[in-house]
Amino acid sequence: MNSFLMYKDKDFDVEQELCSNADILIDDLELKTIFEAAAQEDEFIQNVMRVALLGSLRSIDDIKYRQDILKDVINNFEVIKQIYLLNVEAIEQEKSIFFAFFRKYPDVILSSSIKRVDASIRYIKKIKDILKASSSRFKSEGLKNLIKILDSDLNDSYIGQIEVYLKELRLRDGVFMYFKLGKGMKGQNYTLYKKNRKHYNWFQKIFQNIIVGIDTNFRFCIDSRDESGARILSQMRNQGKNSVANTLALTADHLKCFLNTLRSELAFYIGSFNIYKFLNELSVDVVFPIMYDASMRVENYKSLRDISLILTKKESVVENNLQTKDKELFVITGANKGGKTSYLRSIAIAGLMMQCGMFVTAEKFESNISDQFFTHFKKDEDNSLKSGKFDEELKRMSDIVEQITPNSLMVFNESFSATNESEGSFIATQIVKAFIEKKIKIFFITHMYSFAETFLEKNLENTVFLRAERDKSGKRSYKIKEGIPLKTSFGEDIYKKIFT
Numbered sequence: 001m002n003s004f005l006m007y008k009d010k011d012f013d014v015e016q017e018l019c020s021n022a023d024i025l026i027d028d029l030e031l032k033t034i035f036e037a038a039a040q041e042d043e044f045i046q047n048v049m050r051v052a053l054l055g056s057l058r059s060i061d062d063i064k065y066r067q068d069i070l071k072d073v074i075n076n077f078e079v080i081k082q083i084y085l086l087n088v089e090a091i092e093q094e095k096s097i098f099f100a101f102f103r104k105y106p107d108v109i110l111s112s113s114i115k116r117v118d119a120s121i122r123y124i125k126k127i128k129d130i131l132k133a134s135s136s137r138f139k140s141e142g143l144k145n146l147i148k149i150l151d152s153d154l155n156d157s158y159i160g161q162i163e164v165y166l167k168e169l170r171l172r173d174g175v176f177m178y179f180k181l182g183k184g185m186k187g188q189n190y191t192l193y194k195k196n197r198k199h200y201n202w203f204q205k206i207f208q209n210i211i212v213g214i215d216t217n218f219r220f221c222i223d224s225r226d227e228s229g230a231r232i233l234s235q236m237r238n239q240g241k242n243s244v245a246n247t248l249a250l251t252a253d254h255l256k257c258f259l260n261t262l263r264s265e266l267a268f269y270i271g272s273f274n275i276y277k278f279l280n281e282l283s284v285d286v287v288f289p290i291m292y293d294a295s296m297r298v299e300n301y302k303s304l305r306d307i308s309l310i311l312t313k314k315e316s317v318v319e320n321n322l323q324t325k326d327k328e329l330f331v332i333t334g335a336n337k338g339g340k341t342s343y344l345r346s347i348a349i350a351g352l353m354m355q356c357g358m359f360v361t362a363e364k365f366e367s368n369i370s371d372q373f374f375t376h377f378k379k380d381e382d383n384s385l386k387s388g389k390f391d392e393e394l395k396r397m398s399d400i401v402e403q404i405t406p407n408s409l410m411v412f413n414e415s416f417s418a419t420n421e422s423e424g425s426f427i428a429t430q431i432v433k434a435f436i437e438k439k440i441k442i443f444f445i446t447h448m449y450s451f452a453e454t455f456l457e458k459n460l461e462n463t464v465f466l467r468a469e470r471d472k473s474g475k476r477s478y479k480i481k482e483g484i485p486l487k488t489s490f491g492e493d494i495y496k497k498i499f500t
Helices: 022-028 032-039 043-054 060-075 077-097 106-133 141-153 156-169 202-206 208-212 227-281 307-313 340-354 389-403 421-437 449-458 491-499
Strands: 177-181 187-192 290-292 298-304 320-325 329-333 364-368 373-377 409-413 441-445 463-470 476-482
Touching: 022 043, 022 340, 022 373, 032 043, 032 227, 032 307, 043 227, 043 340, 060 077, 060 141, 060 227, 060 290, 077 106, 077 227, 106 141, 106 156, 106 227, 227 307, 298 340, 307 340, 320 476, 329 340, 329 449, 340 364, 340 373, 340 409, 340 441, 340 476, 373 389, 389 421, 421 441, 421 449, 449 463
Parallel strands: 290 364, 329 441, 329 463, 373 409, 409 441
Antiparallel strands: 177 187, 298 320, 298 364, 463 476
């Protein structure tokens, strides 16, 4: 039994291995702010959001599948939250019943498995009833399929049958079993039999041996002091229970697996809604992106904002617009503290959110799918480095080159600035040219005019130049607009700040 709320045809694995550069992406793009906002101090949700956001989908159909479910969750959150809380409660109760230390004892396995199955079935039935009561409000394929799965695999008749079996397996009338005598008079082929019950009134119970004609000569009792006999009978009883106990334990594990998977998958939508609600309270626009094939190049944004900055400042921030097609290189220049890094983050994070099935912080967002995401940001001085900053930059770049694939998104933030401009520009130019040849989309923030000028002079059709807006007085609007790179580095801004 599967829930299929993250994929159409497989379960979501919260333990899956993340991309090798996951920690770098989290650090450079400040993704922790997103995980924490989604989790609201729930460590489990935080972990699920981390895996989902960094486990980018590459199929447009798979992304739309999640988008549709998330839209249903947003419109019916109280129902989904109720199901999620029931699910968590079911898992916690199952944990309190499960005795891992005593799994070798059939008696304990059977007893705990009965309780586990009984508890799981009751909670799943509640979840099914809630979903069915709200079925007319769901439009997504995923939630409709979940209702069908529960209706098919756990219909009322089947649940009733399970309840009867569980009642029988409590063996309140003792153990009735069959076995053969093998070599050395040892028992073999132990099989637990269902006892044929007959209902007697109190008078019949007193005289049932006479009424049903049981020959008491075939009965014997173990003396209370006969420890060996009691032990042998106990072993025989356990052998009879063993097969049933193991089968029921597998059933309990199967139900546990379903509940755990359902919790993981619902956690993604709960976390996404938590972010949606926070953004909505700040009146920040959100939209479900329109996606294009990875082979295409589309960048069409309206009012795109940096969500990590919004979550940190707890207020709306400056938005940016861009509309291009068939462009692969975006060179971003301009004065310091003009919003360039925030702009770069907004694009990369929006891509990650889009490809995990979430909304993005924009009024409009259209983009092509990226095969992978990579960042190469300038790092602050680190005393633990065994070599210089420039060597460290080259080492990180080498790691990226070994992993990057065509149709990936690569974002540079003042890369190769740890050396002189001539050397840094030369290295950056060669890397960018090689990446463009491999069909890799690049956003590059730089203060190296020589590097920017190289591509400006070529007047390439696939290149766009963007610049941080600044007026004559030095005031920043924090908007990034199309504009060619300028030779000045605005050193007068620093002079005015220090000496005026």
